[in-house]
Amino acid sequence: MAEAVCRHSRIYPPGVAASTRRVALSFLIALPLAVRPSEAQVERPARGQPRRPPPVQTDTQAAEAPSRLEWRMPPMPTAMPMLAPLMRLRPGVRPFLPDPGGPLDSLPLAAPRELVHLSDGDTLRLTARRVRRTLRGRTFVMYGFNGQIPGPLIQVPRAAEITVVVTNRIDLPTTVHWHGVRLDNRFDGVPGVTQDPIEPGASFVYQVRFPDAGLYWYHPHVREDIEQDLGLYGNVWVRSEDPDYFSPVNREEVLMLDDLLLDQDGPFPYGAEGATHTLMGRYGNVLLVNGDPSYRLHVRRGDVVRFYLTDVSNTRTFNLRLGDVPLKVVAADIGKFEREQWVRSVPIGPAQRYVVEARFERPGEVALTNQIQAINHFFGRYEPRIDTLGIVTVSEDSTAEDHADTFGKLRESPAVIAEIDRYRAEFGRPVDHELELTTRVGDLPRTIVQIMSMDTLYYPPVEWNDVMPVMNFLSAGNDLAWIMRDVASGRENMDIHWRFRRGEVVKIRIHNSTRAFHPMQHPMHFHGQRLLVVTRDGVPSTNLAWKDTVIIPAGSTVDLLLDASNPGRWMAHCHIAEHLAAGMKMVFSVDDGASDASGSGQAQTRRNSS
Amino acid sequence: MELAFPDSPFGVAVSADGRYEYEVELHLSGLRPRPGVTYVAWATTPNLDQVSRLGEVGADGRLSARVDWIQFIVLVTAESAAETAVETATETAAETATETAAAGDRWAGPILVTAPSPSGRMHTMAGHGIFEAHSTLC
Numbered sequence: 060m061a062e063a064v065c066r067h068s069r070i071y072p073p074g075v076a077a078s079t080r081r082v083a084l085s086f087l088i089a090l091p092l093a094v095r096p097s098e099a100q101v102e103r104p105a106r107g108q109p110r111r112p113p114p115v116q117t118d119t120q121a122a123e124a125p126s127r128l129e130w131r132m133p134p135m136p137t138a139m140p141m142l143a144p145l146m147r148l149r150p151g152v153r154p155f156l157p158d159p160g161g162p163l164d165s166l167p168l169a170a171p172r173e174l175v176h177l178s179d180g181d182t183l184r185l186t187a188r189r190v191r192r193t194l195r196g197r198t199f200v201m202y203g204f205n206g207q208i209p210g211p212l213i214q215v216p217r218a219a220e221i222t223v224v225v226t227n228r229i230d231l232p233t234t235v236h237w238h239g240v241r242l243d244n245r246f247d248g249v250p251g252v253t254q255d256p257i258e259p260g261a262s263f264v265y266q267v268r269f270p271d272a273g274l275y276w277y278h279p280h281v282r283e284d285i286e287q288d289l290g291l292y293g294n295v296w297v298r299s300e301d302p303d304y305f306s307p308v309n310r311e312e313v314l315m316l317d318d319l320l321l322d323q324d325g326p327f328p329y330g331a332e333g334a335t336h337t338l339m340g341r342y343g344n345v346l347l348v349n350g351d352p353s354y355r356l357h358v359r360r361g362d363v364v365r366f367y368l369t370d371v372s373n374t375r376t377f378n379l380r381l382g383d384v385p386l387k388v389v390a391a392d393i394g395k396f397e398r399e400q401w402v403r404s405v406p407i408g409p410a411q412r413y414v415v416e417a418r419f420e421r422p423g424e425v426a427l428t429n430q431i432q433a434i435n436h437f438f439g440r441y442e443p444r445i446d447t448l449g450i451v452t453v454s455e456d457s458t459a460e461d462h463a464d465t466f467g468k469l470r471e472s473p474a475v476i477a478e479i480d481r482y483r484a485e486f487g488r489p490v491d492h493e494l495e496l497t498t499r500v501g502d503l504p505r506t507i508v509q510i511m512s513m514d515t516l517y518y519p520p521v522e523w524n525d526v527m528p529v530m531n532f533l534s535a536g537n538d539l540a541w542i543m544r545d546v547a548s549g550r551e552n553m554d555i556h557w558r559f560r561r562g563e564v565v566k567i568r569i570h571n572s573t574r575a576f577h578p579m580q581h582p583m584h585f586h587g588q589r590l591l592v593v594t595r596d597g598v599p600s601t602n603l604a605w606k607d608t609v610i611i612p613a614g615s616t617v618d619l620l621l622d623a624s625n626p627g628r629w630m631a632h633c634h635i636a637e638h639l640a641a642g643m644k645m646v647f648s649v650d651d652g653a654s655d656a657s658g659s660g661q662a663q664t665r666r667n668s669s
Numbered sequence: 670m671e672l673a674f675p676d677s678p679f680g681v682a683v684s685a686d687g688r689y690e691y692e693v694e695l696h697l698s699g700l701r702p703r704p705g706v707t708y709v710a711w712a713t714t715p716n717l718d719q720v721s722r723l724g725e726v727g728a729d730g731r732l733s734a735r736v737d738w739i740q741f742i743v744l745v746t747a748e749s750a751a752e753t754a755v756e757t758a759t760e761t762a763a764e765t766a767t768e769t770a771a772a773g774d775r776w777a778g779p780i781l782v783t784a785p786s787p788s789g790r791m792h793t794m795a796g797h798g799i800f801e802a803h804s805t806l807c
Contacts, residue, residue: 378687388678400678403685413679431687432739439791441739443686517790520674520689521681580681595680596673598692610680617680 150535154328166191188228199325208350210293220268232256244627272299284636318343334640338534340374342525354449361458373636390414391604408610410634431523520612541643559623578613626651697730746776
């Protein structure tokens with residue numbers, strides 16, 4: 060079995076033939092790389108696949124002698140045995156880790172995030188650069204905007220427009236995408252759609268306007284699986300001009316939730332020519348809050364804290380809990396819910412944001428945990444898992460200002476309800492477009508295909524953990540394609556091109572197919588617009604908020620209304636970074652020239668799809 | 670039987686410890702009305718250590734209820750008001766049931782229908798687990 064698998068075109072066994080080693084090294088010298096390929100991988104190119112060019116080269120790296128970076132097996136949970144037929148396999152891409160560009164000690168230490176208050180017309184300079192980071196006793200290279208992880212927290216008033224000068228000082232091309240913001244299309248930061256990548260050493264000037272209050276974030280739209288994972292992310296906090304927009308609280312905390320996959324040598328390598336972990340996405344084994352594995356917060360007894368949460372991980376869906384402290388969810392991606400609601404935990408998927416409030420009544424310590432039912436496929440069972448992300452210490456001192464009364468009440472937002480009312484008549488009308496989410500198996504080894512086919516007898520609605528770390532790691536490049544299929548036309552991914560008129564309201568149905576090779580949840584993101592989730596599996600939503608990213612569990616069907624208010628060519632995609640890398644993206648256009656912008660007038664029903 | 674997520678502000682309905690919350694919709698046909706007999710739906714965990722009475726099946730053969738277990742079996746039994754004792758398939762399960770359940774909290778009548786949750790099909794790398802012999806209806 061193992062021998063048969065090793066002959067597979069996209070999987071390379073370890074081991075080097077001396078005759079080809081020289082060829083590999085010559086190749087490296089001729090094309091100095093940001094990657095350090097293992098000899099074994101270089102000398103066994105994929106069958107039927109031309110060797111692709113390296114992702115980037117810089118003068119700094121050109122002067123360096125290549126050193127060795129070889130694939131190693133990914134970290135495994137101790138209770139999860141490794142399947143023998145898979146142990147000798149390696150992905151069909153070379154390993155990549157960022158090069159320090161000199162002695163590691165010469166890199167600046169990653170700094171904590173700084174809050175930057177900006178007003179309309181202000182300019183911010185953001186530089187993506189390499190930084191040094193020590194986690195779990197290992198020191199390694201990460202990336203940071205202005206040397207910070209997370210990047211600066213940008214606070215702006217609603218309706219402000221700012222200028223952001225982005226300079227690329229890392230070893231990969233990059234861009235900055237302003238996630239969730241209904242900004243001018245040309246500044247959306249999507250290479251190949253709205254701009255060219257910013258090459259190392261180059262800059263790009265973004266003009267960003269913020270028409271909606273809410274919590275947004277910025278991140279690269281080039282190799283998110285690497286750049287975002289290694290620290291290039293930050294929040295934009297757009298404050299409403301209404302002082303009563305939220306209830307009074309004692310404190311506000313902006314938390315970016317992340318994970319990082321570390322082994323004994325530091326970050327587990329990424330794929331050079333393309334992402335690894337395309338099957339399920341890359342789950343980390345160290346959970347981070349604002350880049351810190353040991354988040355701490357000190358509050359007084361009786362304090363009410365408003366938490367602004369963003370999941371910036373490549374793949375992980377969290378189920379956050381603050382002990383038994385009652386939580387009130389008040390807002391989502393692009394503003395408030397119609398009604399505040401008590402919740403016991405906060406399930407949040409990649410790129411989503413939620414705003415929750417908590418009141419700490421009793422002194423002591425409260426753990427911020429990710430509490431899930433992890434799947435152990437080997438033993439075919441669910442296992443409760445609790446990971447602690449941080450600790451909130453509640454002092455004996457009483458709060459300086461008691462907001463117990465307002466916290467105890469659930470508010471409605473008449474303004475949000477009134478705005479959504481303008482769209483409510485469209486909730487029940489026929490679907491304009493329908494997407495099916497599925498997969499297509501490419502060069503994946505037969506062993507994995509066989510095992511996965513058995514696994515797919517059952518699919519969990521959400522994969523909270525990496526259920527098959529080795530098979531997941533081995534899927535890379537052309538092994539697997541993740542697909543958005545337009546049901547009406549049969550077109551897939553970037554061959555789809557929907558056209559809408561500005562001001563139209565489009566009803567889109569997305570079905571996450573269970574007939575896929577590996578069904579799993581997808582956090583689907585529509586750029587540049589806002590949307591409402593009107594039904595899930597036929598169950599009407601009873602408490603709405605404007606969103607830009609919606610999680611669709613395996614087997615589920617979601618009907619959403621897209622408010623096509625912002626002209627331009629926009630991308631829609633799965634926000635699992637490795638699924639995006641495996642093709643799960645499409646483009647839609649909103650043509651200018653129709654009546655209304657930005658949802659300020661009566662919603663227009665879409666009558667004719669084009 | 671159909672399972673759906675109840676409405677949730679997050680789009681995924683889970684408990685604080687991460688268990689899925691399901692709306693269970695039962696549609697039964699062919700149940701004949703019998704004097705003194707009510708048809709009752711139950712949910713139980715795979716090892717029968719927990720039982721939840723979902724409710725009586727209506728005259729139209731329908732019942733809606735909520736379950737927040739990851740792996741479970743839905744049963745429909747024919748119950749009479751006088752029967753409250755517990756009868757289960759295995760002695761161990763019966764002992765556990767007797768210890769933990771109040772009278773009337775478990776079925777006493779004959780089981781007419783069983784429907785394992787889809788999670789019973791989870792692969793074990795060495796077979797297909799505890800529900801291998803069951804046909805899954807949902």
